[in-house]
Amino acid sequence: MARKRGQNRRRASMLIVLGLLACGGYAWYFEVGPFSRKASPEPEPISPTLLASLRSEDHATTGNPFPEVSEKGAQSAPSSGPATPSAPSAAQGLKLIESARGQIQSGNLIAARQQLSEAMNSGLESAKQVEIRAELVRLGQATVFSPRVYADDPLAGQYIVAGGDTLEKIARKHKVTAGLLARINNIPNINLIRQGQTLKVLHGPFHAKVTKSAFRMDVYLQDTFVQSFPVGLGAEDGTPTGTWEVGEKLVNPTFYHPRENKVYAADDPMNPLGERWIALKGVAGNAVGQMRYGLHGTIEPDSIGRSVSLGCIRMHNPDVELVYDMLVPALSTVLVAD
Template sequence: MALPSQMQSSPVRGRYVYRRRRKRRGPVLLAALVAFGVAFWFAYDWGEDEAAGSGEAGQTSVMAVADPLASNMSRDVMKTTSAPPRWTPAVTQSAVVEEPAAPIQVPDPIEAVVEEPSPVPASVDEPQIPVEVTQAVGTTGGPIGMGAALIEQGRFLEARALLTQAIDSGAISASEALEARQMLGMVNEELVFGPEVFAGDPWSSEYVVQPGDSLSRIVSREDLKIDWRLLQMVNGLDRPEKIQVGQTIKILHGPFHAEVNKRNHQLDLFMGEGPERAFVKSYTVGLGQFDSTPTGRFRVRKGQKIVNPTWTNPRTGEFYPADDPENPIGEYWLGLEGLDATNKGERGFGIHGTIEPDSIGTDSSMGCVRLRDGEIDTIYALMAEGVSTIDVRQ
């Protein structure tokens, strides 16, 4: 099967590269986020004053022990139920608004709130922060300042919900959206990619390993919409068979989905869909030269997740066997199928790695989406065949 890609490189690199550490770093991350939040808070307030008025390849599951047992031992975590903080997007003076803008809500705040928010004016200069938010969060710095304050207080789930909704609203500036993505990328190093399960997180839970279990069997038994490699990754397992009966591990339920912005060469990763989805992380990607990357909605095709794929260059006919270090598409391939009337006929389109990291952030491929080593393996582990979708936009 011919998997299209191209080897032309460019010296342009993606601006941001994320690398995950395998060891626990909760205290270090929290300290870094506290410093980040405080610095941003003061910088934001100062600037506001100044500017006023302006398919698996032959993978076999390895069992923990020989005797299978089909009992399900996953345990969900209780959620808090008090009223959520809210953020209302800004409305410009020239805009005509007949009704208040719909507030952005964050589920499950830790502190109870008793006061009702004041009505949002029809025309304001800045986002109007309801009274209960300033009391609960302790800032009036807009969604970025509010998110930073929540992170400083260790309220990561609330920060993720608020900042995700701020990004999705489109009511914040491009620089604020970038700031929010960076903050969430750091927070999700713990919430998603760390081994700890946070109380109230709807996307993860604990699981007790049963006799006969393997990571792939756990994925199947619990109906997880992920690849078993993600369980190995988040639990810091050197080898997948190193699970033991009675061991408590973290499981992620999924599904994960992605959005690719061609203009920015950016892939945004989310958990879930719709208004309840949660932003996870952004990746810089390489795309097709001459605007050859197709657009629309795609889904990971069943049987088309491949580790160490072979590849034949459709232009030259040159064949690259599996594990060939010169294989231009790297070690992972995720074949995609079009779901729209305009892209159902696409063949050979997918997401893969690259042996030329300098091509990331440029239009250098034959149309496919490419990622660096250390990032393509994460995307491979997150995406589920026949479930995960990728929306490619101009």
């Protein structure tokens, strides 16, 4: 890790020192210049048989996956968050699953994604939900995070690069990040696109929901579930519930540890933040007014799935690098629920 951090630092186009509260500490940031993206791996083929076991007669109603935060004194979440359509019944969910199975077998992945998204909200028992979620992740990999654009996909489209365009401008127009567009289009240098080039674009923004009891973060493109990641949380219930707005995002941060009264340099292999920091600003629920929390990587992968941090949400480093490219400051939100 030290060598990788050193390489990032040597490639820096300019040095920016930013003070930032980070889980009770402070972080500084060395902004890097152009960077490369490895080509995304081919998504796994969609398996029609995965959903074969989803037939059942007994289902408990669980309601919408984005419930209102109900703590005392909670405030309403901002309207920029994911939509919350009324949930279908469990019986309707079964019908949606059966229809989605047929759509997958016919190659109609967009229709299958929509139907499974609705089925996920229908109150099916948790074991079935796990299988639906796994299939939706594969569908997301195929329809969202691959270079292919599917007909009639409301979440994606094609864009022809015009004179004066940059990937940053195109990304802002579509409420996503240039890093993500580089990933899905296999662009090795974020600063090099050509006039007339056809790109796949996504219609953002992305949002996330952290379920503390499951140590899981789900990512939605608008209100469609597309990916899920394991997370680590704050010790002694130290990660406040509520809605958070994504703030400043930093690459290769330096970290000040408040308990140790020690500074960890950006290229220090013992830096606990990893190589990404995504600041969070509390805007609803128990998170209101909180400014010292964020998403970041870790040098302790065994801490994922446990409550051991100072309060921040930690992720495996490859996962947080992907999430870094998904979330847009001031547009994306993160809902933390029990």
